[in-house]
Amino acid sequence: xxxxxxxxxxxxVRYKGDGNPCPLLMQYADSPKLLAFCPECAGGLPTPRxxxxxxxxxxxxxxxGQATLINNQGVDVTAEFxxxxxxxxxLCQKHHITTAILKQRxxxxxxxxxxxxxxxGTRTPGMGTTAALLAAHGITIYGEEDLTEELLKxxxxx
Numbered sequence: 483x484x485x486x487x488x489x490x491x492x493x494x495v496r497y498k499g500d501g502n503p504c505p506l507l508m509q510y511a512d513s514p515k516l517l518a519f520c521p522e523c524a525g526g527l528p529t530p531r532x533x534x535x536x537x538x539x540x541x542x543x544x545x546x547g548q549a550t551l552i553n554n555q556g557v558d559v560t561a562e563f564x565x566x567x568x569x570x571x572x573l574c575q576k577h578h579i580t581t582a583i584l585k586q587r588x589x590x591x592x593x594x595x596x597x598x599x600x601x602x603g604t605r606t607p608g609m610g611t612t613a614a615l616l617a618a619h620g621i622t623i624y625g626e627e628d629l630t631e632e633l634l635k636x637x638x639x640x
Contacts, residue, residue, distance in 0.1 A: 484637055485574055485582040485616075487591045488518040490626050495520040499530035502585060504626040506634060515638050519573060521590045521612040525566025527559065534559050536589050537599035540608030545615065551589055554601050563590060567612040574621055581637055584613055586625035593623040 491511050492501035510516060523529060532553035539549035544560060551560045567590065574582070584591035592610040597603070613623050624633075 483515050483517050483577050483579050485570070485579050485584075485621075486516050486518050487583065487585040487588070487626075488520040488523070489585055490583065491516065491518045493518055493520065495523050495529055497522075497529075497531050497533045504583075504629070506629050506631060507583065507626065510634065510638065513638060517573070517577065517579065519570055521566030521570045522563065523566070524569045525562035525564070527562050527566075532557070533601070534563070534589050535597045535599045535601060536608075536610070540596060540606075541589075541592075541611040541614030542609065542618075544611045545618070549599075551611065552599065563611045566590065567615045570612050571615055571619055571621075574616065574619075579621065581622045581624070581640070582613075582616055583624045583626060583629065583637075584610075586627050593617075593625045 488495045489502040490504040490507050492503035532555050534551050534553040537552050543549035551563045590610045590612040593613045595605045598606040
């Protein structure tokens, strides 16, 4: 089974209240091997919601207490993001999931880069809160931009 950011399967869970469908994943949306999950919703954040970015680092620094997640209204939503990430890890462990396909640049799910916490559109290398936690527990993370049909078929066959 593969964990997938729910927005990539067009679930209306993004901060804007919409999905962000990945065309390749949508071809396999009915596969029982794909498990959709949104850590931000699981953590109790509403949809729609104000956008949030990590301030002071990356997802790794969230877990070490050196960074926070702040929405564009100045509200600290670190606890909600951490709760959702922990629930995601529990789900992966329960279902023996070792691979996740996550939404790039998300403050939860970004696996290569995220926004820098200034709400200016500036990107910075690093992982989001959920991606960092999953990776720290040995789960292989792919972003939707990493996918090819060949890779996805291989992952689904495993």
